[in-house]
Amino acid sequence: METDTNLDTPRDADSLQNDKTCNIQECSQDTTNVKKSFYCDKCQCGFSDQSNLDYHLTIHRSKKRFHCEVCKLLFPERARLEVHMRKHTGEKPYLCEVCGTTFPRKDTLKNHMRKHTGETPYQCGVCGSKFKTNATWIIHKRIHSANQPYTCENCGKKFSQNTAWRTHMRIHTGEKPYQCKVCGSRFSDNSNFKKHMRIHSGEKPFSCEVCHLRFPRKDSLKNHMIKHTGETPYRCKTCGSGFKTNATWVIHMRIHTGQKPYHCNVCGSRFSDNSNFNKHMRIHTGEKPFCCKFCDSKFSDNSNFKKHMRLHTGEQSEACDAKVSPNGSLNNNHMQIQTSGTPYYCESCGMRFDTNDSWVVHMRIHADNQHRTCDVCGKIFSQNTAWRRHMRIHTGEKPYHCDACGSNFSDNSNFKKHLRVHTGEKPFSCAVCERKFSDRSTLRTHMRIHEKKPES
Structure with a gap:
């Protein structure tokens, strides 16, 4: 595998500076804590890999030395100095004809074009992995060769890449050089900074090829794709349950470990996940953040809010001919009983379901699956x-x-019902009188009180 040899492609003085800066007059050793296995026979300067040494030698061999008047770096060729100067001037003469992005170097444009073409010309001879750029291919090869020249002086951790080493060092120094101009938040690495900026810009560069939904982060898209594939890569070793995301797997594991990290300071109740903790806290605060835009009714949890909204949207499969007063809460309550908040209807047996997932599972019975x-x-x-x-x-x-x-x-459902005996939690609320209950069956029994026909 041959490396690129374009004038723009060789290690310019800026990339050399990350590993070793040679100014000829002093040509001093690198002061960073990097293992040096390659040495210059002219000045005895040490380098972490052969490519850095090769570039350094061109400076000694060149009779002409072109130096940057801004940062004083030296270059053996004028063409390389011209490429370097674009870092100071901001010039980007190379245009991508597909997406319109501009670049200061031809090789950077060439690497970028592979995002559109999908080309991966660099292949690892050990594991077969393919890469779009020569730089990522070289970094990958260090995994197999155990060549990790960058070492942290504080904890001894080794890195194969200089950028990863610098990012890691900020853990110890506390340095956060990337600052958001909108809200002032600071970040230690550029990737997290870019993710944060999408919150303000609303940018969603990652698109689902199936349903075309867009996402601001690659991991969000990855989790979304599982909905289409049905994959459950996270599996519980205790009970065998499978989960689509790592977050739901972590919450599930607390059932077996008994861990409940979320603690209510008012009544002392503890919860294994943040969502149930937030629902519980609304019991004490009286907060009802879910508001109906049709009748201004407010609800403390999203499930009751969704059931209520179906009264207005008319999500039901059959018309009800029961004689109930057309106005008032009694009619609303009666309609909720008829739909049971269950808009998903099985045409084979008439059963209703409140979620699409439960309906899909049920339909397997009729599909002989x-x-x-x-x-x-x-x-x-x-x-x-x-x-x-x-x-x-x-x-x-x-x-x-x-x-x-x-x-x-x-089973988990009976376990959750039992826990409410100790916590006093009553998550099921009557939409008519707002009385609360610890389990759904008791709520259904209560709803029959409101179902009685009004006296004529």
Whole structure:
């Protein structure tokens, strides 16, 4: 594999400065803590790799030395000095005809064009990985050669790349050179700074090829793509549950570990995830952040808000012929009972569901996609989670443990219901009288009070 040899491509004086600065008059050793295996036989200067040494030698061999009047760096050729000067002037003469981006160097434009073409001309001979640029290919090869010339003096950590070493050093120095001009926030590395700036600019450069939704961050797009693929790469080793994102996996693992990092300072209740903690805090604060734009009703949690909105949007599959007063809260309540807040309807058996996910799982029953069978009693399941929950009847396994009283439970839903006995949490609210309940079944029983026909 040959490296680029364009006048623009060789290691210019700026890239050399990251590893070694030679000004000929002094030609001093590099002061950074970098392992030097390559030495100049002219001045005994040390370098971390052969490419830096090769460029350094051209300065000794050249009879003419062109120096930058701004930063005093020396160059063996005028062409390289001209390329370098664009850093000071800001000139960018090379234009990408696809997206209109301009660049100061031809090789930078060439590397950029590979984003559009998908070309990866540099291939690792060890693992077969392919790369768009010679620089990333060289850095990758250090993984196999264990060549990590950059060492942190504080903790001893080694790095194969100078930029990674400099970013790491800011952990110890506390330096944050990248500042947001909008809100004043500071960052230690450029990548996090760029991600932050998209909050203000609204830029969303990462697009989903399936549904064309756009995202400000690559990891957000990656998590979104799992919705289309159905992939669950994060798996619990204790109970076998699969999760689409690392965040949901972390929250799930707290069920087994009993970890509850979110603590209520008012009543002492503890929670394993931030969303339930925030919902709980609204009990004390009385905050109702979800507001209906049609009737100005307010709700403390998003689920009740969505159910309420269906009253206005008319998300239901069948018309109701019950005689109820057309006005007032009783009619609203009756409509909620009829829809049960469940706009997803199975045409085969008439069952309703409040989420698309539960509807999809149910439809597998009719599609004969029943792929899990109990080896003990022969019962068939369309959902992997239901099969695992059923198997605990035979094994007697109860993985969900209450730290308050020591009770154990075989499934997560009963475990959560039990915990509310200790916490006093009542997440289910009546949309008519706003009375709160600890479980959904009690709320449904209560709703029948409002369902009674009004006296004529």
